[in-house]
Amino acid sequence: MNRRRSVGGLFALLVLGALGCRQRPPPPTAAPIADVAVDAGAPALVAARDATAGAPGGRLMDLAGETAVTMARIRGLSLQHELRRGVMDRDAIVSRLREKTAREYPPGEILLEGELYKRLGLLPEAMDYERTMFDLLEEQVAGFYDPDEQTLYIAGWLPSAAQPGTMAHELTHALQDQHFHIGRYTHHVRGRGDAQTAAMAVIEGDATASMLDFMLAPMGRRTRDMPDVTAMVASQLQGADQMRLREAPRALRESLLFPYLAGLGMCVRALRAGEGYSRVDALLATPPQSTEQVLHEAKLAAREAPVMVPSRVPPALAGEYEVAYHDVMGELGSRLFFYSAMPDARAHSAAQGWGGDHAVLLVPRGTMTSAGDAGVNLAGDALTRDVMLWTVVLDPVEGARGAAADREAVDFAEAAVSVLMWRHGARPAAAVAGAMAARDVGGGRVSLVARSGRRVLVADRVPRASAAAVVRSALAE
Template identity: 35%
Template sequence: MRPFHVATIALISLLAVPLGTTACQAREKPPGEEGGANADLAAVASDALAKASALRGIALPAGHTVKSSVASKADVGRYLGDRLRATDSARLIDDTGRMLRVFGAVKPDFDMMSAFEKAATEQIAGYYDWEKRTLFVADWLPTFVQAPIMVHEATHALQDARFHLARFMTPKAGLEDVQAAVQALIEGDATLVMAEGMFPEGSSPASRQLAFGMMEQQLEAQIANLDIDPVIAESMIFPYARGLRFARLLKDKGGYAAVDAAYKELPRSTEQILHPEKYKGGGAEDPPQRVDFEVPKALAAQGFTLAMPSVLGELGVTTILRRSMAPEAAATAAAGWDGDLALLLGAPGKADAVVLVSVWDSEEDAAEAKAGFATTKNPPRALVQDGAKLAGIWGADVGDPEGVAKAALGAARFGEVVADFPEK
């Protein structure tokens, strides 16, 4: 998916599971444990489908077959490359790296694409290829790790049969934050089923509750242990950790029927994943606003053109602010988000610029965000607040940045976010 979201894994819409979500520390298969996994794979896959189907309450329609296969690290790398080419995501990943550099959220020499490829190939333990309707599981993992991963991937196959996942997989401009939220629903749902399958039958609701809580915490804690840039680690873990919590809360309230319903009434922002009460029916529903504006005239006159528009969302804002603030302070500053649009602009021979227009729940929320944005490692050229609205400009020296920010704010239009992902 397109996100600036840094939810980069979403950038290429992999229905993959990172190693950490297995809740047991996955290790390379020890020497001596040969072939067992491959030989037993068909059995593991059909067990996983049966288990996921029973837990999730979705049966595959008659005639709908799902295949299974193992993937080597080279296979994972190839699949990644195919997805990147299929969705124009390579350019989006590069542009996301450029945008992060303008904010100072990554080092000046940060190469988003290599960091992303490294993270993905090292972390992916399995994936579901919806075009081939095939579950792939890493061939370098021992069977006891493969089994729960297969349940996760089998759940994707069931989701796909019922909800047609392909419609969510092509990046859509302006829906970056929605797509990251939908990805969290999809991954959270699959991680929930996997987790339920891992706890012994008959365990008490209280102990299951505790186990889920620990799994969510462990996923979050894992961010610090990954040997990859924290921006990528955080966005990679987000759909699993926060999505798990989102899906679990839905299920606690209304069983899997409530999770099913979320594929119709899609979460429309990462804010709704981070704060499930803001999702429909959560008691404090808060639909996001769509923000639109064009390249400011003063910048167009200096040769700047649009490289990438992107909605940061609460997740993106938090990710940027965490680079210069304590995690709690960043979360507080990003809370109250209600909509934004960031334009990455480039001009030949000049440094990149980012112009951001955002809207917040209240004037106070906007002021908090303003104070947060003032701390970015590359300080903003200007930040202009007008009530609950806030505009900022970073990067290239464009002359009169305050005038540019004011003009962008004045020209911006605000409307409704329509999460439209029609089935073909």
């Protein structure tokens, strides 16, 4: 899900603010973090022109300056130029994030993104996706760094105990940006969702590990030396006061947490394998290409590139439909798809053979018009007649031949049928040539799962008359 990326290309500390005051490390058992040289003439932070006035704001900006020096030492990355910073209240920060998102996402883009996820069964049909995202943002945001403005926005309302850890996290983003220009990885690009989520996992995983190092340093501990550190952070987050996050659909909740938790796990592995943060720096310079690489150390080490699957309209629908939205779901998106219908272990097993994919949302021709800046306006009934096609290519089983090489695809397809039955099992069966299973979802439309070799098609609301032809073209090698 694209919302796995930070909203509007910003680096917002969405869910970790609670750790700044909740974290209680065990007694020290490891050597303290080694000192790293910092440039003697490192630029100071300078106050943003729109910073909140007053003594409390001044104290917070002083704290940010002190914390920046400490984080430069922990990360081994000097401040290369001045960084603006300002203190803002919650309403001002949320307003700034909304403005940035509106500038980055063309009109209609978030609506279409949410519709694609609904067709995959990841979100409830009645959910207002954009409103839900901003409700979550308003609840969770605890400050942010804006790479376009090179400015740190400090949350003036946070408890004093939470401020140092929060600043440590966001100042790590500033250091990342000055050395690796991380903003280039995160600006919204349609069809790059999984790759951008993978890049965000490095960015947020590094910032979380660095924040923990900052908090643990006075006790002589290091993030890399803590067993099960990711589980510890996950436990802290579950105990945090995040009602809207807890009540959000699981797919949304998991996608928001993934960069922090899976990214932390990946960065901790890199810390344990190298000297200092050198291997994390290498990941920032060349991020993983997919969430598959984030989840599997061997895939990352091999830099196994995803299979490119085109986003196209099948010939059988080309005269009547056009592409409204498309994205790559990745292994993470595959897990989210399966979670609704099976235990987590089964979902992970079914998704682990992912090799590449593309999910496409089609709307009837003539129902979508340009709204400027590459945005769209939709006719009122466009999303009552849309079609979703998700084509997935699975990896071959290593060393196997013939049908045995397709085992991962068989497993994925069988799990997808379980999801189909969970969603539409009460509806009448439909006979569609080439489909493993199909259900009549009303209005002359069917939802189905089909497989040929290592390709799997999951389709929702396909016109029944065209369904067999859609299956044939989608599964053609």
